[in-house]
Amino acid sequence: MKKVKQFVDTLLAYVNSALLIIMTALVLWQVFTRYVLKNPSTFTEELVIIILIWTSFLGAAYAFGTRQHMSLIFLKEKLSGIKKKILCVFIDSSVLIFTIFILVMGGQQITTGVAGMRTPILNIPKSYIYSSILVSGVLIILYQIYNIIEDFKMND
Numbered sequence: 001m002k003k004v005k006q007f008v009d010t011l012l013a014y015v016n017s018a019l020l021i022i023m024t025a026l027v028l029w030q031v032f033t034r035y036v037l038k039n040p041s042t043f044t045e046e047l048v049i050i051i052l053i054w055t056s057f058l059g060a061a062y063a064f065g066t067r068q069h070m071s072l073i074f075l076k077e078k079l080s081g082i083k084k085k086i087l088c089v090f091i092d093s094s095v096l097i098f099t100i101f102i103l104v105m106g107g108q109q110i111t112t113g114v115a116g117m118r119t120p121i122l123n124i125p126k127s128y129i130y131s132s133i134l135v136s137g138v139l140i141i142l143y144q145i146y147n148i149i150e151d152f153k154m155n156d
Contacts, residue, residue, distance in 0.1 A: 005065065005146055008139070012062040019055045023048050046121045050129050057136035064095065065143035088151040096144040103137025 026044045034040040063069040071091075079087055111134055114126040 001146065001149075005143075008142075009062065009065055012058055012065070012139070016055055016059050016062060019051050019058075023051045023055065026051070043121055046119055050119075050122075050124065053129055054132045057132040058139075061136040061139035061143065064140045065146075067147065085151060085154050088154065089148055092144050092147045092151055096141060096148070099137050099140045099144065103133055103140065107131070107133030107137050 026048050030041055030044040030048070033044075060069070076084060076087055107130065111127045111130045114130055117126040118124060119126060119129070
C-alpha cells in the first residue's frame with residue numbers, strides 16, 4: 001500500500017510540475033506575441049486557465065496525500081497518546097466527509113451540469129475542465145483513507 005501511495009505521490013508531483021512548466025511557457029508566449037509581435041495569441045489565455053484549474057486541484061490532492069496542506073498544528077503538538085490519535089482520526093475523517101460531499105458529489109453535479117458546453121476558443125468540452133474537481137476528490141478520498149489507517153497505526 002505504501003508503494004502505491006509513493007507512486008501516486010511521484011506521479012502527481014511530475015504531472016503538476018509539467019503542467020506548471022507548460023503554463024509558464026504559455027504565459028511567456030502570450031507576452032511575446034502581444035508585446036513583441038503585436039499580434040496576441042488567441043488560445044493561450046484560455047489554455048492557461050484550464051491548466052491552472054487542473055494544477056490547483058491536483059496540487060490540493062498532492063498536499064493532502066503528503067500532509068503538507070495548511071493546518072493548525074498547535075493543538076496536535078500539545079497532545080499525545082490516545083488523545084492525539086483521536087484528534088488525527090477526527091480531522092482526517094472530517095476532511096474525508098467534506099471531500100465526499102463537496103468535491104465528489106458536487107464535482108459530479110457540476111461536470112454533468114456543463115455537459116454539452118464548450119470553451120469559446122479551443123472548443124474543449126467544459127466537462128473536461130470541471131472533471132478536475134471530481135478527479136482530485138477521488139484522490140483526496142484515497143489519500144484520506146490511507147491517512148486514517150496511518151492514524152490508527154500511530155504509536156505516539
